[in-house]
Amino acid sequence: MPSVTVRVPAKVNLVLSVGPRRPDGFHELATVFHTVSLFDEVVASPAEEVSVTIEGAQADSVPVDESNLAVQAARTLAAYAGVTTGARLLVRKGIPVAGGMAGGSADAAAALVACDALWGTGLGRAELSILGTRLGSDVSFGLVGGTALGTGRGERLTPAMVGGTFHWVLAIAESGLSTPEVYAELDRQRGKRAVAAPTVAPEVLAALRAGDAEALGAVLDNDLQPAACTLAPELEATLETGLGLGALGAVVSGSGPTCAFLVRDPEQALDVAMGLAAAEVSADVQRASGPVPGARVVT
Ligand code: C5P
Numbered sequence: 001m002p003s004v005t006v007r008v009p010a011k012v013n014l015v016l017s018v019g020p021r022r023p024d025g026f027h028e029l030a031t032v033f034h035t036v037s038l039f040d041e042v043v044a045s046p047a048e049e050v051s052v053t054i055e056g057a058q059a060d061s062v063p064v065d066e067s068n069l070a071v072q073a074a075r076t077l078a079a080y081a082g083v084t085t086g087a088r089l090l091v092r093k094g095i096p097v098a099g100g101m102a103g104g105s106a107d108a109a110a111a112l113v114a115c116d117a118l119w120g121t122g123l124g125r126a127e128l129s130i131l132g133t134r135l136g137s138d139v140s141f142g143l144v145g146g147t148a149l150g151t152g153r154g155e156r157l158t159p160a161m162v163g164g165t166f167h168w169v170l171a172i173a174e175s176g177l178s179t180p181e182v183y184a185e186l187d188r189q190r191g192k193r194a195v196a197a198p199t200v201a202p203e204v205l206a207a208l209r210a211g212d213a214e215a216l217g218a219v220l221d222n223d224l225q226p227a228a229c230t231l232a233p234e235l236e237a238t239l240e241t242g243l244g245l246g247a248l249g250a251v252v253s254g255s256g257p258t259c260a261f262l263v264r265d266p267e268q269a270l271d272v273a274m275g276l277a278a279a280e281v282s283a284d285v286q287r288a289s290g291p292v293p294g295a296r297v298v299t
Contacts, residue, residue, distance in 0.1 A: 004115075013034075029151065032200055039095070042090070055092045096170075204216070229256075242261040
């Protein structure tokens with residue numbers, strides 16, 4: 001069996017409304033996931049054991065032991081489907097590591113799709129999604145991609161209608177933030193205050209349907225943003241710089257520290273990207289567009 005290559009995109013949360021902390025430690029969410037064209041690739045090749053190697057500028061920051069989500073994904077699928085062989089996984093990182101763009105979950109989604117094809121287990125997306133949810137809250141979305149309303153801990157998905165392509169500039173920080181630490185900081189800031197049930201305003205879905213970037217820019221919102229900015233105070237300046245350059249909206253992506261700027265078109269993306277790079281407020285600046293499909297076999 002030849003190797004299988006799967007390409008999987010990063011996500012930003014256009015809205016991330018965080019409700020109360022649940023007894024299982026997760027928070028109830030209402031979020032709008034949106035894939036953007038920054039990709040990881042996972043190549044799965046025949047092998048007796050499951051192993052992983054990582055390529056890319058931030059490869060050293062990704063573990064290659066049991067804690068690697070792609071390894072966990074392969075093992076979970078093998079156990080579920082009764083597969084006794086292994087797979088050698090190669091992960092080519094294009095998604096920022098620990099950047100709030102679900103890079104780890106994307107790799108898990110890609111590894112599920114790649115190993116399913118490599119081993120001929122023939123599971124449907126729905127079954128892979130159930131396995132994916134055991135691995136991380138964002139894995140289900142990595143399997144489908146596009147733009148979707150997420151509830152529960154983010155694993156219950158409803159596709160959202162999108163009337164066009166949106167253009168983004170992403171400011172990527174030098175070092176990452178830990179998702180559990182950002183949620184813990186949010187809980188600390190909330191203290192004993194009562195927390196309302198999470199919601200997504202109808203204006204967000206209307207802006208998406210209309211393909212109206214200006215309207216969408218005005219309603220980008222992330223409850224984790226204040227906590228991320230407390231843990232990484234330099235993000236305030238990054239967000240202000242992008243807005244000062246004329247971006248239609250700015251939001252910390254997921255638990256951060258990547259900042260996502262919505263712009264009008266590819267020309268404005270170039271202007272804002274160049275301005276952010278010149279201001280030296282982040283380690284790297286990338287342009288992307290969305291939505292794009294989720295994890296797909298490319299060979
Ligand atoms: O599911 P995932 O591995 O992405 O979650 C990482 C951590 O983020 C969890 O252990 C939890 O601390 C926090 N989290 C949360 N509520 C969610 C999703 C994640 O508290 N809905």
